[in-house]
Amino acid sequence: MTGPAPRPPHEPTFAGTPPFPVAARAALADAQLRANLGRATATIRAKRAAVVAERADWEALRLAGAAIKDEVLRDLPSLLEELEQAVTAAGGTVHWARDAAEANAIVADVALSHGAREVVKVKSMATQEIELNEALRQVGIDVWETDLAEMIVQLGHDLPSHILVPAIHRNRTEIRDIFLDEMGRVGRPAPDGLTDEPGDLAEAARLHLREKFLRARVAVSGANFAVAQTGTVVVVESEGNGRMCLTLPDVLITVMGIEKLVPTWRDLEVFLQSLPRSATAERMNPYTSMWTGVTPGDGPQAFHLILLDNGRTDVLSDTVGRQALRCIRCSACLNVCPVYERTGGRAYGSVYPGPIGAILTPQLRGIAKHPVDKQTASLPFASSLCGACVDVCPVRIDIPEVLVHLRGQVVRQSEATHRLPTAEAVVMRAAAWTLQTPRRLGLAERAAGLGGGIFGRKGMLRRLPGPGPVAGWFAKRDLKVPARESFRAWWRRTGGGEAD
Amino acid sequence: MAQDVHRPAQGLSRMRVALFITCYNDLMYPEVGRAVVRLLRRLGHDVEFPADQTCCGQMHFNSGYQDACIPLVQRFVEAFADYDVIVTPSGSCASMVRRYHPFVAELAADRGVDAGLSERVAVVSPRVLELTEFLVDVLEVIDVGARFPHTVAFHPTCHSTRLLGVGDRPMRLLAAVEGLTLVDLPRSAACCGFGGTFAVKNADTSVAMGLDKVDDVLGSGAEVLTAGDTSCLMHIGGLLSRRRSRVRVMHLAEILAATGTVA
Numbered sequence: 001m002t003g004p005a006p007r008p009p010h011e012p013t014f015a016g017t018p019p020f021p022v023a024a025r026a027a028l029a030d031a032q033l034r035a036n037l038g039r040a041t042a043t044i045r046a047k048r049a050a051v052v053a054e055r056a057d058w059e060a061l062r063l064a065g066a067a068i069k070d071e072v073l074r075d076l077p078s079l080l081e082e083l084e085q086a087v088t089a090a091g092g093t094v095h096w097a098r099d100a101a102e103a104n105a106i107v108a109d110v111a112l113s114h115g116a117r118e119v120v121k122v123k124s125m126a127t128q129e130i131e132l133n134e135a136l137r138q139v140g141i142d143v144w145e146t147d148l149a150e151m152i153v154q155l156g157h158d159l160p161s162h163i164l165v166p167a168i169h170r171n172r173t174e175i176r177d178i179f180l181d182e183m184g185r186v187g188r189p190a191p192d193g194l195t196d197e198p199g200d201l202a203e204a205a206r207l208h209l210r211e212k213f214l215r216a217r218v219a220v221s222g223a224n225f226a227v228a229q230t231g232t233v234v235v236v237e238s239e240g241n242g243r244m245c246l247t248l249p250d251v252l253i254t255v256m257g258i259e260k261l262v263p264t265w266r267d268l269e270v271f272l273q274s275l276p277r278s279a280t281a282e283r284m285n286p287y288t289s290m291w292t293g294v295t296p297g298d299g300p301q302a303f304h305l306i307l308l309d310n311g312r313t314d315v316l317s318d319t320v321g322r323q324a325l326r327c328i329r330c331s332a333c334l335n336v337c338p339v340y341e342r343t344g345g346r347a348y349g350s351v352y353p354g355p356i357g358a359i360l361t362p363q364l365r366g367i368a369k370h371p372v373d374k375q376t377a378s379l380p381f382a383s384s385l386c387g388a389c390v391d392v393c394p395v396r397i398d399i400p401e402v403l404v405h406l407r408g409q410v411v412r413q414s415e416a417t418h419r420l421p422t423a424e425a426v427v428m429r430a431a432a433w434t435l436q437t438p439r440r441l442g443l444a445e446r447a448a449g450l451g452g453g454i455f456g457r458k459g460m461l462r463r464l465p466g467p468g469p470v471a472g473w474f475a476k477r478d479l480k481v482p483a484r485e486s487f488r489a490w491w492r493r494t495g496g497g498e499a500d
Numbered sequence: 501m502a503q504d505v506h507r508p509a510q511g512l513s514r515m516r517v518a519l520f521i522t523c524y525n526d527l528m529y530p531e532v533g534r535a536v537v538r539l540l541r542r543l544g545h546d547v548e549f550p551a552d553q554t555c556c557g558q559m560h561f562n563s564g565y566q567d568a569c570i571p572l573v574q575r576f577v578e579a580f581a582d583y584d585v586i587v588t589p590s591g592s593c594a595s596m597v598r599r600y601h602p603f604v605a606e607l608a609a610d611r612g613v614d615a616g617l618s619e620r621v622a623v624v625s626p627r628v629l630e631l632t633e634f635l636v637d638v639l640e641v642i643d644v645g646a647r648f649p650h651t652v653a654f655h656p657t658c659h660s661t662r663l664l665g666v667g668d669r670p671m672r673l674l675a676a677v678e679g680l681t682l683v684d685l686p687r688s689a690a691c692c693g694f695g696g697t698f699a700v701k702n703a704d705t706s707v708a709m710g711l712d713k714v715d716d717v718l719g720s721g722a723e724v725l726t727a728g729d730t731s732c733l734m735h736i737g738g739l740l741s742r743r744r745s746r747v748r749v750m751h752l753a754e755i756l757a758a759t760g761t762v763a
Binding site: 020021024025028338339342380383384385386387388390391404407408409410411412424425428429431435436437438441444445448449460462471472473475476478479480482486487488490491492496497 | 521523525526527528529530531533534537538541548549551552553554555557559560561562563564565566568571572575658659662663689690691693694695696697698699700701702703704705706707708709710711734735737738739741742
């Protein structure tokens, strides 16, 4: 990213996150985090299951959601042009951004051209993905997150750990302390003697934010959907703080990933049912804001829509991986994921954590085009492939299928970039060679059976002699020793059990 | 996703049944294979063991070494080509064959290695049935004549339920076992954390998931934890062993084959 000389970052970033196994180890050791996450994910899982069970046509909604998104991905170029024409005809301005730097520069230019030194923000994943806040700060624009949870993260100089509930790793006592310590530094302070009652915390946030809503002249949002046919942009939210940003300021800048399109107004019918049930376990979200260009005398009088690629067309070119672009950012996959539940979101080192992050982040970072760093390469392996995410995805993304596909890309890149094969590749090749004929397998089984007999105690190993690629097994687990006589040896010896 | 289970066209008595032992059971749990043979013979069906079989390729496939699976899939379709039904005591390996062998075959065609593999896979892979599918859907038996007077908890493994769709077949079979007390396993659908190479690549997370499962197993009061996959049982059993727990892990086939108190 180009720009003025960097100052010490106000906004922390995920840069420098270690590979997933290392980051996960630290997260697993945090008992408070484990407790907060376990409670929160269990609650939202149960609520989602209940509201989904109310719908006899849930499977039909999922199928329709997947079909609409696949249609969008198939016809993306023409639909985007249709959207551009509709938005322009309604008085908006459309910008095209190839990457984060272009998108950030456009937002900064628009804001500065209106003389803005600060902007209020609606919760948005796209702007987090491009690290807009830091980019604006570097050109002298203050950015205020107004979504309650995003505000908690921002005030706490923290990183989000969930797509929908970015402060899920915090409990209410921690939130009270953040409010007391930080609100006064950037605006209206929290009242003295603030308790950790949810009502009191919400009131403190309301008063703090109100000042900013009434003052800001420019707002920045993302988009949940944009209707190509009419040029209508849609934001769904729970708090109404987004609605304040979308209606009070004079200028509205929306940054939208190019895959957020739906072809027609009617297609919204599907997602406005499936998204809230999947996301917040609500039948309908409290605030759905829709706007089409500008309306004289009502709401923002200048509207800029930035269509963001930032790796998405590369994802689109991968026939297996492209289904990740169906994602509507509901987070249902995070909430059911047994890995996410235990490590939290920050271990994934990306604004997109959990199962969807494990398939989206590596692809957006260009895994199909060039070798990726170790942290990115670790993400497709951050899953036990249990498939719980597939069952809940409202657009039926087969996340394990994409994970395995991306693992193949990681392995091929590793083979192409390492002069010597890795220890793992050697083991895998040896295993493949052994498994190629029953004779080789039989010999290996005999050797393993003998080894197990020597090193095992009561049929179990407490550790392997010497270090090895499977040393991690033994920290808290024993290992059953291989059988002295394999099944195939038994079958041969006994004539299929007749002589046993 | 559940799939239609393959039924042989001819009568039950004339079908040729092969046992796909899986490399994992072959090496680590031969007693599970012996239990399947004992069980099916008791039910009046012979079972053959095609000696040319080795491995379904799941470990390589899931670890990103998909090209290495091509010869394994070629061998698989050849070894089992002559059988009407291929029974396996592993939901995980059955799902690899039924769901992902077609992918490997496509890969073989893309690589210009074996253009005809897809056709052979399309014939053989639907014939692979997990043990409880074979018992309930093909043999149409629920009470297999087993006796196992113990308190048992059942762990529905992720691949057998979510990928293969065996549903409640294992529970129905267990419920019909004489003397067996089936206890509820809380949060039973939660993954145990094995996950193949995940268990070593992400050992800390795998163990954290497994220890929660172990807590649920110990809380259930079961003497025996059973499942349709020995891979998950090896992981959970390894954690139980390190804790010096007396709870044993046993494959479903061993319980269904049991006729007394021995096990």
